[in-house]
Amino acid sequence: MSSLTIDTRVSDIVTALPQSADLFRSLRIDYCCGGKIPLKDAAEQRNLNPLEVLNSIHSIEEKRENRLSMEASSFGEKTLIAYIQEKYHESLREELPMLAPYITKVARVHGENHPHLLRVQEIFKALREELLNHTFDEDQNVFPLILEFLNNPTAEVKEQLKTHVSELEAEHDNAGRLLYELREITDNFTPPEGACGTYRLVYARLEQLEKDTFEHVHLENNVLFERVAKAL
Template sequence: MSPLTLQTKVSDIVTAIPQAADIFRALRIDFCCGGKIPLEEAAKKRGHDPEAVLGRITELETKLAECRDTRPGELAEPELVQYIQTKHHAFLREELPALTPYVTKLARVHGERHPELLRVQELFAALKQELLEHTEDEDRNVFPLVLKFVENPDPEASEQLKPHMTELEREHEQAGSLLKELREITGDFLPPADACGTYKLVYRRLAALEKDTFEHIHLENNVLFERMRAAV
């Protein structure tokens, strides 16, 4: 997509940056049915400074790009833990609650014609609970043990850490199973031909959630935990 300007259509911005929908939603700018107008016009309709709105979206775009450009697998353990927390954990804590009302609305409005959306809502709710509890456990309990072990990799610290890593890997499998069913039931996150803007938005963001979660799991299972096991 070309650089964003005041003349970029609101709907095109959300297509390119799905998380921008949260900004528009907070500002009461219609990105769905009324999204086929330039950002400048849409912002003025709601009494907002178009330049300020564009600035917020550009800032979001830059933040997302910076996350993609980092090579976390090359980071030392303390920096890798910090990366996981600031990118993946922060993303989940922001995205899961933010996406919830869209999933709820989609199931409510279109669930009768598309009953699979009711299952999508159930799977998303289970995934949300699983991932938020999982990240809380990592931040409060597991990552402090990882950092303690990195500082002093003795057998006692290793024994403290091992059952936590095993449990986290089991939880990763559970989250992966939920995501697998989400992908299957949505036909690879492909909305129907007559899908509205909210329908498309939810599927794009579920696909982005899947991508981020699998990257998250990879860094923990295949990089961080493998290093911990190899250190003793």
């Protein structure tokens, strides 16, 4: 049962569930400077039904918990690929464009006094481009090829797969290096004392992005690609 209620402060909801910031932003509920008030009050100030807003928050929470509850390594290849696409690929296509404006804002507002934020912005831009291109390539080319090979392991498809898997693993390594630098320059995603709500939100969501990406890479490198390698 969720601990989030209409009496929970808006800022505390975003801390516990960073993706709720997108909902608050769309509803024009201030979760940053004006976020230290109960959800009930914040919703009523916008002439919204607090229970309806809370239900939307619980839906976001439930979606996240459902994604975390599945043991993907036990899935068959077809199910595993579908799971990776739904949990990680679709999530990246949703999260990366939504997170970008927050990072741009924090770099613009605080970059002069915290110059590392300009590098955070650069890393995020590179990471966003790499991850979106990478997942597109997997969805359009590599995953269909894997399924084709497992159904009909011809020599031609085998050679194509070897090249693709090698390239993907190199891309995984590069994404890992970018995430490592991100963690280093943000002091383990620890916002400075007195940081505003948007600053804290950016760090929380970057840390979640790191976690999800490492899980994503693990399932591909150590589960899916390992199975493919044994069949090659």
